[in-house]
Amino acid sequence: MLLGGAHVASAQAPAPAPAPAPAPAPAPSKQDLAAAKKAFEAGNALYKAGKLAEAVEKLEESYKLSKNAFLLFNIGHIYDQLGKKELVLQYFKQFLADAPADAPMRPDVTKRVEALEAEAATPVAPDPVVEEPKVQTTVKLEHQLIDAAPPGVPCDVTASISDPALTVTLFYRGSGDVKFTSKPMTKRKDELVAHIPGAAMTGSWIQYFIEARDAQNNLVTRSGKSTSPNLMLVDSKAPTHFFPDLVEPGESTTVIPQPGDIVHDGSGSGGVDTVDTGPPFLRAKWIATGSAAVMFGVSLSSYLIAKRQHDDLVADSSSCGTPPCRSWDAGYNGDIESRGFRYDTIYKVTLGLGVAAAGVAGYFWYRALTAKRADTQATIITPAVGDQFAGVSAVGRF
DSSP, X not given: OEETTEEOOSSOOOOXXXXXXXXXXXXXXXXXXXXXXXXXXXHHHHHHTTOHHHHHHHHHHHHHHHXXXXXXXXXXXXXXXXXOHHHHHHXXXXXXXXXXXXXXXXXXXXXXXXHHXXXXXXXXXXXXXXXXXXXXXXXXXXXXXXOEEOTTSOEEEEEXXXXXXXXXXXXXXXXXXXXXXXXXXXXXXTXXXXXXXXXXXXXXXXXXXXXXXXXTOOEEEEESBTTBOEEEEEOTTSOOBOOGGGOOTTOOOOOOXXXXXXXXOTTSOSSOOOOXXXXXXXXXXXXXXXXXXXXXXXXXXXXXXXXXXXXXXXXXXXXXXXXXXXXXXXXXXXXXXXXXXXXXXXXXXXXHHHHHHHHHXXXXXXXXXXXXXXXXXXXXXXXXEETTEEOOOOOOOO
């Protein structure tokens, strides 16, 4: 038979042996993680500067080094903002395949993937191009970003504006909300303040942005926007951000730890066992290790000294011939024997203390080597996707 100009034999070739399963990829080295952290921080800075194309390149570089599945979420969201839907599908599908089953953003990613696949199957007319409103550069809006705040406790967002005639408004929404809630920012001493009630401080994060408009409702300047809002993590360990005089009746100002808090790392697991391996832990670990080393050192020295006393007694008793050929000298021999007993006791006591200290040190080293700290890998918690909106803020820890 001729097929495409080449002769094909009619005899069947033996079926090829199945290829061996690929070996699992090696875990990132410390150097890789350090480089991944640097690339992530550069990408985060570029994202905040509005340089999305450059930001996504840095995040892709960080992912290649760390294999942190949560970076796929950030990358997919930025490509969504850039309108590259094929890449959005690619990265979101990979996120669904690699991320932990309990990843909080999984339902939103699944919803977005389904919407994109349905959109690809049913061609629609392109959306009209809406020109982004221009902001005035002569008016200065200053706002200190709030990275994290505790749950159930009110959060007061502050800002200052160079033109007091403008109306400044805070827009915020939680991880389970679709629409933003608006709150006018009012004067308090030398700054403007808007109060987010404690009841709204729930879920994993709060998205917010600030707008300043003139009397004709024209946008003048802003911090963040609806398509790329500022992101505030809701974390029970975060510091509070409220003014006591603005606390509303019935609001609690006590931070209650959340037992359901999830900390994600880059290992592919969901909730992880975290250990506070900060300065107190390090100090205890090294004190126990040093104590064990000192005790074993003293024990060995005492044993050698006690053995030498024993050898001196044997040598003295046999120096005249076959022992016992020399009478016992209570002064000389008794002193040697007393020192031998003393150092033998020290040897045994310090050996026991050394074993105990080694056990304590071993426990600390085991916890330090096997427990996963919350700050060893990137923690990527980012916004959700709405029906008519795709926005993201890159946040993480290494």
